[in-house]
Amino acid sequence: MTRVGYRIALIPGDGIGAEVVPPAAAVLQAIGHRHGITFDFDEFDWSCQRYVHEGAMMPTDGIDTIRGHDAILLGAVGWQGVPDSISLWGLLIPLRRAFHQYVNLRPIMVFDGVRSPLTAAKDATRVDGVDFVIVRENVEGEYSEIGGRMNRGLASEQAIQTAVFTRPGISRVAEYAFGLAAGRRGRVTSATKSNGIVHTMPFWDEVVSEVAEDHPGVALRSEHIDALAAKIVLEPAAFDVIVASNLFGDVLSDLAAAVAGSIGIAPSGNLNPEREFPSMFEPVHGSAPDIAGRDLANPVGAIWSAAMMLEHLGHREAATEILDAVRALFVDGIRTRDIGGSAGTAEFTRELLKRID
Structure with missing residues (x-):
């Protein structure tokens, strides 16, 4: 050997x-x-x-x-x-x-022998076959260093945090997600909030859609982050690969780990x-x-x-x-x-x- x-x-x-x-x-x-x-x-x-x-x-x-x-x-x-x-x-x-x-990869799986919080629900079958992956953009997005605080301690105190989304940053994490999905069940769900976040999220949607055109064998669906969080609880078995920005991916992956039974078993x-x-x-x-x-x-x-x-x-x-x-x-x-x-x-x-x- x-x-x-x-x-x-x-x-x-x-x-x-x-x-x-x-x-x-x-x-x-x-x-x-x-x-x-x-x-x-x-x-x-x-x-x-x-x-x-x-x-x-x-x-x-x-x-x-x-x-x-x-x-x-x-x-x-x-x-x-x-x-x-x-x-x-x-x-x-x-x-x-x-x-x-730049890729934070978080697989989510409900193991046989591990009780998901959803198991006690009326329709416990929804945890059957839960096996999906969250692909989180890991180095830019909402976790930027741009911003600061002014007038500390005064009535006019303010804090400014600037999110930074770049075309290369979105493209490469989306490419990874689509490549991963092509070897799995061929479905990508993109987490967005383009109805409320007026600049960065429409840009995210546009770039992810452009990457999708190069992967005709993979289906793309965009979901607003609030609705997506609910569906991960209600229909966790419906997902294959979820691609999300730094903040959205961070929050979704902990939620999904809890659905799988415990954050103690969650890797990244x-x-x-x-x-x-x-x-x-x-x-x-x-x-x-x-x-x-x-x-x-x-x-x-x-x-x-x-x-x-x-x-x-x-x-x-x-x-x-x-x-x-x-x-x-x-x-x-x-x-x-x-x-x-x-x-x-x-x-x-x-x-x-x-x-x-």
Whole structure:
């Protein structure tokens, strides 16, 4: 067997990030042993704790330090006493932008054995076959740095935030979404709000429609974000690929993760599709200070993110085996507390490693 090796930057971050990254790394090592893949992990202490002690989420040369890695596996960032704006703009956004990770990919799936909140609804069949992907534009849109605050503390105080949408930015994320849909069920839903946001959203609609013309085998439907949010709850199985701006994609993906049963199982990939720079993979559950250190964290979000990393690196079969092992545990009733089980982080990880081995 020809072995292939990768160098991975591990950033456990804060709270339960330090509890879910080790299971994900252990799963990578186990599946790698089966498939002739080796991993060298370099761990970095970039976090809110570092900010408290050193005044920065990461060192000034942090970007250059991990530029040569094959991928980044992140646990979570955020902690009490440190504003979220600092944790986001001091670590996540600089990494996403420096490494041109302009696609945020968030798969949504209702697993057998996991109870969706919709399961208790009168028509529980609507959760059958839920399997869609949200493609979120990740580096521009509503999350721009343009703007500011004036007259702080005065009656006339004001805040201005300018959203920035560019033709290249919209085109490339739409191209990714249509390419993804072509290999799935051939349907793209574009999230918009062009009836109320008068400049950026009509522009978004126009560019997405232009990209659609180059993909005649994929059907495009545009939905206003408010109606789309309702339909994700009412008809989640109707969706294939959803493409959305930075803010809309952020909100929709957390809503969709809740529909799937728990935000604890939700993964994400911050992708540089051209592979010129490392892509970053992270669960979306956050640092969860209320359960940190109590063996309650669900490691599936991080483990699924690691599987996405494997697929991005070209090892789809290995990634599929990880998800198959997770499915088998769920069906057998081995679940963490957030999805109706009793297993702790360590127990779930041990059982999963047994299945993989």
